Amino acid sequence: MSWRSHPHAPKSGERLCRVEAIPNGNGLEVLRGEGGGALRILLTHSDGGVRAYVNECPHFSLPLNSTPGEFLLTNDGHIMCAYHCALFRLHDGFCVEGPAKDRSLQAIPVTVVDGEVRVAANG
Numbered sequence: 309m310s311w312r313s314h315p316h317a318p319k320s321g322e323r324l325c326r327v328e329a330i331p332n333g334n335g336l337e338v339l340r341g342e343g344g345g346a347l348r349i350l351l352t353h354s355d356g357g358v359r360a361y362v363n364e365c366p367h368f369s370l371p372l373n374s375t376p377g378e379f380l381l382t383n384d385g386h387i388m389c390a391y392h393c394a395l396f397r398l399h400d401g402f403c404v405e406g407p408a409k410d411r412s413l414q415a416i417p418v419t420v421v422d423g424e425v426r427v428a429a430n431g
């Protein structure tokens with residue numbers, strides 16, 4: 309299912325967080341909705357800018373993190389799924405290694421306006 313079809317999908321222009329809320333070398337998870345039906349959004353901030361993805365690995369549809377608030381970012385611009393080690397490029401969410409190879413995280417287009425991360429207008 310596309311994130312746009314999710315019942316709690318953020319609307320274009322909706323604020324997700326402030327840029328400085330995204331920790332260096334880690335990700336930030338922002339929820340829309342509650343409990344098991346929530347849309348889990350992963351935000352990262354690196355040299356390539358701010359990126360947002362649905363926090364769901366395409367391998368087994370599990371979140372990329374096994375511990376709340378702890379994401380496995382590498383120094384060379386990747387994020388590793390905590391369950392079976394699929395490795396995704398941070399800049400486009402493409403899986404380059406592991407059991408989700410050649411699949412991608414679902415990107416949520418975002419823009420930064422006055423230090424706030426918002427869903428892009430075309431999102």
Ligand code: FES
Pocket residue numbers: 365366367368369370389390391392393394406407408
């Ligand atoms: S659930 Fe992510 S690699 Fe298996």
